[in-house]
Amino acid sequence: MLKRTLLGLLWLISLNANAVVILQYHHVSETTPASTSVTPAQFEEQMQYLAANEFTIIPLTQAVNALKNNTPLADKSIVITFDDGYDSIGLAAAPILAKYDFPYTVFVSVEPIEKAYRGMMSWDDIKTLTEKGATIANHSWAHEHLNRKLDGESKQQWLDRIEANLLATEAEIKKHTGQSVKMLAYPYGEYNGDVEDILKKHDFIGLGQQSGAAGKYSILTALPRFPVAGPYADLDSLKVKFTSLNMPVVKQNITDPQLSQGQWRPELIIELDTSDIYPHQVMCFVQGQGAKKPTWVSETEFSIQASANLPAGRSRYNCTAPSKTKSGYYWFSQAWLRPNNDGSWPKE
CATH class of the missing domain: 3.20.20.370 (Glycoside hydrolase/deacetylase)
Structure with a gap:
């Protein structure tokens, strides 16, 4: 044993x-x-x-x-x-x-x-x-x-x-x-x-x-x-x-950061290997909108979605979780790129 x-x-x-x-x-x-x-x-x-x-x-x-x-x-x-x-x-x-x-x-x-x-x-x-x-x-x-x-x-x-x-x-x-x-x-x-x-x-x-x-x-x-x-x-x-x-992301429903027209609140579904993670300790953040608890859809899958439209330009969803066995946090970030409503891009 x-x-x-x-x-x-x-x-x-x-x-x-x-x-x-x-x-x-x-x-x-x-x-x-x-x-x-x-x-x-x-x-x-x-x-x-x-x-x-x-x-x-x-x-x-x-x-x-x-x-x-x-x-x-x-x-x-x-x-x-x-x-x-x-x-x-x-x-x-x-x-x-x-x-x-x-x-x-x-x-x-x-x-x-x-x-x-x-x-x-x-x-x-x-x-x-x-x-x-x-x-x-x-x-x-x-x-x-x-x-x-x-x-x-x-x-x-x-x-x-x-x-x-x-x-x-x-x-x-x-x-x-x-x-x-x-x-x-x-x-x-x-x-x-x-x-x-x-x-x-x-x-x-x-x-x-x-x-x-x-x-x-x-x-x-x-x-x-x-x-x-x-x-x-x-x-x-x-x-x-x-x-x-390295966050153990086994699968995610979206990997392309560029959002389709009008899809300004993408729902990201993540499947994790939770061997070294307590699911209830996973916390996510929507850039510009603050902390957001993920919604667990199964024992190993959660979803995260912005509450309001993401702004035109660049933004992120970030998720972290402490390790069970090591001193450190698992860390994951999904980048998003959003054009203006008319399809043009913001000026830099």
Whole structure:
């Protein structure tokens, strides 16, 4: 009986072992917009905390290979990523990361680099980072809203344009850095099922901006990341996210974040492996509408639905639950994209 119990506990623990928390940064600066920035002091504090508390910082490529092959990852694994290629990454973040010998990935768009937009790294700057161990990956050619068709564009024309965009960006990154890791961070965190199909066709990994730990239950074309900036840069709140676990979502009725016309209150039905979760402890949150208890439709399935229409643009449903056996919370987020009532998209 004791042997059976110990085996059961080991099996439960193994459910959580293949998970990784991916962090998303933009600026590391005191002079850039707070909504997309951490200060150098905050970044130093966060990296020092990870180093001092036995977190294992691994390259994104290693994390993705483990997820693809369902091979074990070290407990408390963390990946560090940056979007856009701002010069503060090289000036402020890279020296701190080098101090702790932490690997990291920078997702870049080509046009802002080649047009020398203010505050962006040059290709020479980026090449210097790669020589020191950084991974460079795809963030589209010009940081486009990949899910949006242009005026007068047919669906096929849009799909062809996005496909060409991503492949041209990948080729340009390879030309300048020698790297082609075939990973795309969706600009603005926006994607839909058709964009995911393009990634699958070319064996790309996709990373969003919805929260949660990545793991065996994650969709490889929609890996979650925790944005770290502004109000989400507080170390006390980050400590909970650093130890978050991959929510064991066995099935969900909707995976495409782009809502159909008029379907502004999507009902999301989630089936969980509840081996390490007490169902009554699952709590969900509708962005802009607050906490919402899920409705359990069976012993392993619950539904969550907004009480009011989601706003045009980007929003989320988040669900969390404490683990029975580990110190940490399971965390799941479903991104939503909603056009205006007339089918147009909000201006950025």
